[in-house]
Amino acid sequence: MNAASLADSARTDATLPAGLSPTEETLWLARAGKWDAAHDACQDLPDPAGAWIHAWLHREEGDYGNACYWYSRAGKPAPSRNAPLEAEWMEIARALCR
Template identity: 75%
Template sequence: MDAESLARSATTDSTPPAGLSAELRVLWLARAGKWDQAHDACQDLPDPAGAWIHAWLHREEGDLGNAAYWYSRARKPVPAKELSLEDEWLDIARALAR
């Protein structure tokens, strides 16, 4: 499943599609507005992918200090303020859908 299809599913479907990787399932939950479920599930994902998603979740939450910690664990730079949450979500989904 590509990132755009995953985003569409998260806004129209009530449950994640079958067969998603654990990482894409967490991204689906995040996009579907299920922050707590996404946060709980991402803690079981291995680094660096899990840390990148975890960082994004804390950035979305507005906890930038915690986000910075998780970006460092993901070995990713803290994104520029100009990068929207939407665009970063797509970047993560595209990278993990490969």
């Protein structure tokens, strides 16, 4: 599934689509607003992918300091506090989706 279709599914579908990879499932949960489930799932992913999603989740939550820690673990620069979350989610999804 590509990033755009994953985002569409997360906005419209009530449940995870079948056949997603663990990374895609975590991204879907994050985009669908299921923060706790996404947070739990990203901790089971190997770094740097898990750390990058983890960073995004903490930035979405408003915990910028914790997000910066996870960006460093992911080897990614931390965006500004006010950078659009949706645009970053798409960047992550484009990089990590099959």
